[in-house]
Amino acid sequence: MSTVPAPGQQSSGQMPPPLSRPNHEVTPLYGEEFAADPYAVYDRLRKYGALAPVEIAPGVGAMLVIDYRAALDLLHDPATWSKDSSIWLNNVPEDSAVMPMLRGRPNALFTDGETHARYRKVIADSFGRQEPHEMRRNVQEVADSLIASFAADGEADLIGQFARVLPLLYFNRAFGLPDEESELLIQGIMGMFDGKTPEEAAAADAAYTRYVTELTQLKQREPGQDLTSWFMQHPAMLSAEEIVHQIVLTLGASYEPLSNLIGNALSRMLVDDRYYGNLSGGALTARDALHDVLRNEPPMANYSAHYPRRDVYFHGVWLRAGQLVLVSYAAASTQSGRSAPGESTGAAGSGGGAHLAWAAGPHACPAQQPALLIATTAIERLTAWLSDIELTVPYDKLAWRPGPFQRGLVSLPARFSPVSPDSAGGKPWKRSSRQSG
Numbered sequence: 001m002s003t004v005p006a007p008g009q010q011s012s013g014q015m016p017p018p019l020s021r022p023n024h025e026v027t028p029l030y031g032e033e034f035a036a037d038p039y040a041v042y043d044r045l046r047k048y049g050a051l052a053p054v055e056i057a058p059g060v061g062a063m064l065v066i067d068y069r070a071a072l073d074l075l076h077d078p079a080t081w082s083k084d085s086s087i088w089l090n091n092v093p094e095d096s097a098v099m100p101m102l103r104g105r106p107n108a109l110f111t112d113g114e115t116h117a118r119y120r121k122v123i124a125d126s127f128g129r130q131e132p133h134e135m136r137r138n139v140q141e142v143a144d145s146l147i148a149s150f151a152a153d154g155e156a157d158l159i160g161q162f163a164r165v166l167p168l169l170y171f172n173r174a175f176g177l178p179d180e181e182s183e184l185l186i187q188g189i190m191g192m193f194d195g196k197t198p199e200e201a202a203a204a205d206a207a208y209t210r211y212v213t214e215l216t217q218l219k220q221r222e223p224g225q226d227l228t229s230w231f232m233q234h235p236a237m238l239s240a241e242e243i244v245h246q247i248v249l250t251l252g253a254s255y256e257p258l259s260n261l262i263g264n265a266l267s268r269m270l271v272d273d274r275y276y277g278n279l280s281g282g283a284l285t286a287r288d289a290l291h292d293v294l295r296n297e298p299p300m301a302n303y304s305a306h307y308p309r310r311d312v313y314f315h316g317v318w319l320r321a322g323q324l325v326l327v328s329y330a331a332a333s334t335q336s337g338r339s340a341p342g343e344s345t346g347a348a349g350s351g352g353g354a355h356l357a358w359a360a361g362p363h364a365c366p367a368q369q370p371a372l373l374i375a376t377t378a379i380e381r382l383t384a385w386l387s388d389i390e391l392t393v394p395y396d397k398l399a400w401r402p403g404p405f406q407r408g409l410v411s412l413p414a415r416f417s418p419v420s421p422d423s424a425g426g427k428p429w430k431r432s433s434r435q436s437g
């Protein structure tokens with residue numbers, strides 16, 4: 001059944017409020033209350049039906065799709081829905097905090113049709129050339145280097161010292177640079193996503209631009225077996241500028257969600273004895289934890305920014321051409337119930353049931369298998385070396401990052417029996433004599 005009436009067809013639906021001017025009932029998807037318990041907010045929004053009016057930054061309104069069926073209808077209908085934000089951008093303050101996630105760029109995420117298909121194929125084909133065993137080896141090595149940096153301390157913040165750095169170290173290698181070069185990338189990306197002041201953001205932006213420029217110049221001169229060279233050699237023949245845009249997208253698109261996937265899964269494992277109760281391991285695996293997170297705590301909570309190509313009547317609501325509509329993967333996937341950490345698996349619980357954590361349709365994440373491989377390997381490596389990790393803060397006191405798009409922890413403070421690097425090589429370290437036994 002189409003939810004879009006034919007031109008001229010009458011409907012009893014109400015026209016939405018003017019663009020970007022929220023009505024008085026609009027619900028914020030930012031701030032401490034939302035970060036502390038977004039699922040309570042989604043539950044309150046369900047009274048609106050399939051779509052709810054929200055505010056994603058002060059003064060910036062959007063319609064949020066919270067119904068699973070409606071989300072699929074939108075994501076699979078590019079004839080009605082475009083990723084082109086240009087009309088909407090005319091009505092939004094340039095300095096809004098959400099602009100970096102919504103301002104269009106000539107890359108796969110913000111384009112439609114053939115242009116999108118061309119960019120996406122370059123990314124997907126290049127990722128397809130990565131050998132799984134090579135990927136696993138690289139993740140193990142970067143994981144080991146991070147674990148070695150805190151293993152002897154007996155305590156660490158598993159977000160700041162592990163989950164947030166590992167994707168950058170991995171992708172620095174995958175794009176073809178030696179580990180020494182990762183500092184500029186870390187400085188750039190972390191500063192852009194985590195920077196507190198405009199000056200920090202500007203410095204980070206400059207570092208990131210320098211990183212990508214130097215990377216592409218180097219690979220132009222000296223191609224190798226890496227993502228950058230494969231982007232450049234792809235038969236789609238992207239221009240130098242197009243390549244820079246797809247690299248920037250790929251690094252940006254992988255950083256936050258992959259960090260959050262690793263961090264959210266670790267946090268669930270550490271409060272659930274079924275995973276990690278004793279030295280011989282639990283009944284559930286890292287993969288189970290990752291699927292639990294995808295279903296119940298998706299790392300990207302709300303995104304898939306789309307704009308109707310014309311005024312449409314969609315699942316009970318009139319929407320205007322060019323209006324911002326976001327999909328809540330978190331609300332749609334948990335419409336029929338949700339497992340909190342440590343709760344038993346059920347039909348609507350961990351692992352079971354469909355979810356939208358990767359979105360769906362033409363823009364669905366093209367890197368699902370690589371992302372799962374990286375996250376699984378990273379977690380397995382950490383829990384293999386540090387076999388008795390426990391949280392030092394109760395789960396319900398952990399702080400979550402603010403903002404409408406992501407679901408990820410600020411930090412994950414943990415302790416464990418210290419282990420020391422093994423200078424003899426082979427296994428990178430062994431249990432410290434101070435603590436073993």
Ligand code: HEM
Pocket residue numbers: 108109110120123249250253254255257258261294298299300303304305357358359362363364365366367368370371374
């Ligand atoms: C290896 C790590 C990852 C890479 C390289 C990557 C890359 C990408 C790229 C290039 C896109 C744009 C695709 C397009 O528009 O055609 C995308 C979309 C998306 N990715 Fe990923 N991704 C990664 C990990 C993740 C993770 C861990 C999640 C969450 C579980 C995720 C969720 C999404 C979602 C929801 C979209 C759709 C966004 C939208 O259309 O607005 N990705 N990803």
